[in-house]
Amino acid sequence: xxxxxxxxxxxxxxxxxxxxxxxxxxxxxxxxxxxxxxxxxxxxxxxxxxxxxxxxxxxxxxxxxxxxxxxxxxxxxxxxxxxxxxxxxxxxxxxxxxxxxxxxxxxxxxxxxxxxxxxxxxxxxxxxxxxxxxxxxxxxxxxxxxxxxxxxxx
Amino acid sequence: xxxxxxxxxxxxxxxxxxxxxxxxxxxxxxxxxxxxxxxxxxxxxxxxxxxxxxxxxxxxxxxxxxxxxxxxxxxxxxxxxxxxxxxxxxxxxxxxxxxxxxxxxxxxxxxxxxxxxxxxxxxxxxxxxxxxxxxxxxxxxxxxxxxxxxxxxxxxxxxxxxxxxxxxxxxxxx
Numbered sequence: 001x002x003x004x005x006x007x008x009x010x011x012x013x014x015x016x017x018x019x020x021x022x023x024x025x026x027x028x029x030x031x032x033x034x035x036x037x038x039x040x041x042x043x044x045x046x047x048x049x050x051x052x053x054x055x056x057x058x059x060x061x062x063x064x065x066x067x068x069x070x071x072x073x074x075x076x077x078x079x080x081x082x083x084x085x086x087x088x089x090x091x092x093x094x095x096x097x098x099x100x101x102x103x104x105x106x107x108x109x110x111x112x113x114x115x116x117x118x119x120x121x122x123x124x125x126x127x128x129x130x131x132x133x134x135x136x137x138x139x140x141x142x143x144x145x146x147x148x149x150x151x152x153x154x
Numbered sequence: 155x156x157x158x159x160x161x162x163x164x165x166x167x168x169x170x171x172x173x174x175x176x177x178x179x180x181x182x183x184x185x186x187x188x189x190x191x192x193x194x195x196x197x198x199x200x201x202x203x204x205x206x207x208x209x210x211x212x213x214x215x216x217x218x219x220x221x222x223x224x225x226x227x228x229x230x231x232x233x234x235x236x237x238x239x240x241x242x243x244x245x246x247x248x249x250x251x252x253x254x255x256x257x258x259x260x261x262x263x264x265x266x267x268x269x270x271x272x273x274x275x276x277x278x279x280x281x282x283x284x285x286x287x288x289x290x291x292x293x294x295x296x297x298x299x300x301x302x303x304x305x306x307x308x309x310x311x312x313x314x315x316x317x318x319x320x321x322x323x324x325x326x327x328x
Binding site: 038039049050051053054055058078079080081082083084107 | 165221223225255256277278279280
C-alpha cells in the first residue's frame with residue numbers, strides 16, 4: 001500500500017513537473033516590443049537612451065526574480081503610468097482605441113450598403129446607364145440642337 | 155429633423171468631439187512667467203501620500219524637475235542642496251520632482267546626493283507636461299501666491315542660484 005502511494009506520487013511528479021516548467025518565461029526581447037520608452041516616445045526595443053537602459057535593466061531584474069510578462073508590464077505601469085504600454089489596455093477609456101475604429105468601420109459599411117440598395121432601387125443599376133444615354137435634351141434645348149444640326153450636311 | 159439628419163448631425167458632433175478631445179489632451183501646454191503654477195497632487199517619492207504645490211502657498215518654492223538617469227541633474231544636485239541649506243525654511247524651499255524615472259532609482263539618487271528637500275514623484279510625466287518641460291533638469295521659481303516668477307530650462311549651478319534666484323527670496327530664512 002505504502003509502495004503504491006509512493007509510486008503514485010512519483011508518477012504525479014513526473015507528469016506535473018513538465019507542465020509547471022512549460023509556463024512561458026518572460027523575455028526582454030518580447031517585452032521591449034510591447035512597451036515604450038516614455039522619454040523617447042518610441043518602442044523600448046528601438047530606444048538606447050539612458051532612461052531606456054534603466055527601463056531595460058528594471059525588466060531584466062524582474063525577469064531574474066521570476067516575474068511573468070504580465071506582472072512585469074503591471075510593474076512598468078505602476079512606475080510610468082499607462083502610457084508605457086505600446087498598445088492601449090483593453091479596459092476603461094483605453095478600450096475606445098479598439099472599439100471606435102471597429103464601430104466606425106461598421107457604421108460606414110452599413111451606410112454604404114444602404115446607399116447601394118437605394119441606388120439600385122432608384123434604377124441606378126444596369127438599365128440606368130441606357131436610360132441616361134437615351135434621354136436627350138428637351139424643350140428649347142432640343143430645338144436648338146436640331147437647328148444646329150440642320151446647318152451641317154451630315 | 156428627420157432621423158437621417160439626426161444621425162448625420164450626431165456623427166459630425168462625435169467626430170468634432172474626438173478632435174477637440176485630442177487637441178485638449180495632447181495639445182500644447184506649459185507655463186510662462188506670471189502664470190499660476192500647476193498644482194496637481196503628486197505622490198511623495200518616499201514616505202507615501204500625496205502633496206501638491208498648493209500646500210506650499212505662502213512660501214517661495216524652487217521646483218526642480220529631475221531624473222536619476224540625467225547627467226546634468228547629477229551635476230546640479232549638490233548646488234540645490236547647498237542652496238536649500240542656506241535658504242530653506244518657512245519662507246522658501248526647493249521642491250524636487252522626479253520625472254519619468256523608476257522610483258527605486260530616484261530614491262537611490264536622493265540618498266547618494268544627500269538631498270534634504272522634499273521630493274515628489276511624477277512617473278508618467280504628467281506634471282512635467284503641465285509645466286511644459288522639454289526635458290530634465292528644468293527649474294521654476296514659484297512665488298508665495300503660487301505664480302511662476304522665474305524659469306530656467308536647464309541646470310542651475312551655485313552662481314546662477316546666488317545671482318538669479320536668491321534676490322527674489324526674503325532676507326531671513328526662518
